[in-house]
Amino acid sequence: MKKNIFLFAIFAITSLSLSADTNNSKIKYTYGAYFSTGIFIKSTGDIVITDSTILISVIKDGITKTNNYSVMKKVNGFIYFTDGVQNFWFAFTSQKGKKKGFEYDTLISFNKDNINIAMYYAKLE
Numbered sequence: 001m002k003k004n005i006f007l008f009a010i011f012a013i014t015s016l017s018l019s020a021d022t023n024n025s026k027i028k029y030t031y032g033a034y035f036s037t038g039i040f041i042k043s044t045g046d047i048v049i050t051d052s053t054i055l056i057s058v059i060k061d062g063i064t065k066t067n068n069y070s071v072m073k074k075v076n077g078f079i080y081f082t083d084g085v086q087n088f089w090f091a092f093t094s095q096k097g098k099k100k101g102f103e104y105d106t107l108i109s110f111n112k113d114n115i116n117i118a119m120y121y122a123k124l125e
Contacts (some may be wrong), residue, residue: 026050029122032102036118042100047108048123054081054090088112097121 011113029047034039045058050103057066069081069088079090091109104121111117 012025026103028125029108029120030108030125031120032104033042033100033121034118041101043050047120049079049090054079086112088117 003068010055015118022071027049038080045056048055054069054071055066057064064069069083072080072082077092081088089111093107094105095107096105099121102121106122106124108120108122109116110120
């Protein structure tokens with residue numbers, strides 16, 4: 001009986017801590033290269049994902065440009081989001097390597113209408 005109560009207490013505490021983390025979660029990826037229209041491009045920026053927004057920034061010539069998207073849903077490792085007009089989705093693959101001199105640990109596929117727009121070579125921060 002004590003063993004069951006102990007296991008239940010551990011389960012309850014773990015569940016509460018996991019739900020607390022996901023309610024205010026913020027994940028940041030830094031990318032150093034991407035693939036689009038058949039070519040690899042060296043580029044730097046960040047992808048910041050929260051429960052309700054996705055911010056994709058690119059740094060070019062010392063100027064940061066950021067696009068803001070609203071998260072529609074997160075299902076089975078995919079994140080569906082919109083800019084208010086078009087719908088997009090991200091798919092994440094754990095993969096290590098080096099592209100254009102940038103060491104990455106995550107490959108992020110950026111899709112619109114089931115057409116791949118770009119592949120970001122990113123590092124989870």
